[in-house]
Amino acid sequence: MTKIFSLTNRLVIWFSLAFAVSSTVLFGTFYYLTVQTLLDQTDREILDHARALAYSENTLRASFESIPGMIIAITDASGQIRVSSSLSSEDLNTLSDVVKTQKSIKDPFFSSKQLSNSNFRLGVIPLTGENTQSLIIVGHPTDVIDHAMSRLLATLFVVTGLVWIPAAAGGWIAAKSALKPVKSLSEKMKKIDSGNLKDRLEIKETGDEIEELSHSFNYLLSRLEESFDRERQFIADIAHELKTPLTIIRSSMEVVLGKNRSNNDYRKTMEETVKVVDRLSGVVNDVLELARSKTEQDSNLFKTADLTSVVRDISELTEKLAVSKRISVSQKITSGVTIPGERQKLFRALFNLADNAVKYTPASGKIGIRLEKEKDHALFEISNTGKGIQPAELPNIFNRFYQGTGDRDTQGSGLGLAICKSIIEAHKGKISVFSQPGKTTVFKIHLPLTKHS
Known part of the structure; x- marks a missing residue:
């Protein structure tokens, strides 16, 4: 589990996700702009074609059979088909619905529809001349465009996949290279313990976060070294403070046990021993109080x-x-x-x-x-x-x-x-x-x- 979610792997995953998202946005934008460009070009062709035909309704009627592959129809403002290319009743209803969906048609507009199992780009243009209440519908097939866009989309997917693999590999190599100093730093840190706190990390003047981390760790080592030195000195001081009264007690007992003495001598020795023990107890109590004040710093601050x-x-x-x-x-x-x-x-x-x-x-x-x-x-x-x-x-x-x-x-x-x-x-x-x-x-x-x- 640790290896799977190591920092290197997480960096590679994040890099790959960032690359995938950016590639999707980039290629998606390119795909959308390409589609819009082709549709705009088709719309211009439809508009030019419609204007060339729309001088008069009589001239237009004679052109229906001479324009293969295209759809041409004339409707009134309500969408009623007056004359059209050879189309099925279902296709005619579709054309009629295109007009009916618009409340008022004063300017040309365009729409994409499926007619006779083929995709068409339709342009609806008001007729000029004899009858301004009529509309001409010109449709260009977009099968070629659709096929081209399908191939473009497939190509983009393939290119994304092919580019993503070396990009992920490059990200992994870059992450390993970037984290190599961190790993080296970690290995050096593992070798430092309480016995060699005087050791310090060798700092390379790189000006990056690794240098900052090294300085911080060396500062931490300095504080730890000071803390350990204080604790060692503290233990030595306690030993010294306890040694003197214990030596006095031992000497007094040895003197008493050396030979028989009077009751007054015994009493005097006991009194001196009690004083030494009191001093010893005072030292121990002070040490305990100092320890408590260090470990119970926040227990009573709410009073x-x-x-x-x-x-x-x-x-x-x-x-x-x-x-x-x-x-x-x-x-x-x-x-x-x-x-x-x-x-x-x-x-x-x-x-x-x-x-x-x-x-x-x-x-x-x-x-x-x-x-x-x-x-x-x-x-x-x-x-x-x-x-x-x-x-x-x-x-x-x-x-x-x-x-x-x-x-x-x-x-x-x-x-x-x-x-x-x-x-x-x-x-x-x-x-x-x-x-x-x-x-x-x-x-x-x-x-x-x-x-x-």
Whole structure:
């Protein structure tokens, strides 16, 4: 089935159909014009003949027997035959009907009829001279024309068939030749897998669709390579993050099992182990949250989330967290801001930024929280004073497990901002950061509003 409906065969079929239709239209038009030309020529001959005979009715009567092969008849305006060539009553009725079908005959007209088992071209011309109420009917046999047209039609069918065969073969050859680069491209694509994503297709500067396809595929390979590299790095980072706490747990257990110890020593070791396990659980939970935010991007976007309520809750929590460091928190929150999304995930993303602001703001510093509408988007902005983020670190802060030089003493998995970015993008939003080292850091989030927000 695949071979039968391959692209090559489909192109050949379409080419053959297009050729057949165009040939039919072309030859049909030629056939029609030829028939019309021959009939027009016959009509002119009939008209000339009729005019030569129609000087007077008496002269015409004497000419009936001297014109073999033709039909001549004279009728009145009502179609009543006055005089005619030797014709059967059925043929005379046919001639009479030709006249009767016309309401008024002022100019010559022509018609094709069958008389005496032969085809005739009939011309009906008003007589001039003695009796203008009479009509002359002159008929020329068209058997020769009919035979010639039948042969022409048969010839056209034969020619079409003979031309169609090499045309179809030529179409097949042209299709194979045109698709040869595609087949070559396909073979090269099959050889590329996850183990050799650095390979690229060789691109020939042909300026056609094949070159464009090759560029697109190479671009796809680049994105896949980047994605695979990120996943490999992600796995390596997870392994590194898990290895350290697992090593600590193992070392603690080995120390405990090495010799008998007091209950206080056992308790102290267990408490340290619980802390390490908590950290380990935090890393695992963050990884799961990041995975969910990647795979459930559209599952909750049809709900409406009250972003104003979310930001107010975050602002209250931020004020409580900031008390111990005497940090002042200012806020400017617009009412009635709603967006499509899930409240819990939005809270997780925005609170992560607020929590970071408290962590990295020095004592007696300042934090600003702002929510407002901008055309069809909501703008959430959180700023804090402090040492800020170095310019070299800004491009990396949303990477998974990335921790800047100022984060070494801060507990965390390095996944917070990555999760935040993933959640925001799942809600069709954008997140950006601006920082002046030693002064301030500002995170901005744009999210699409609901239609009636």
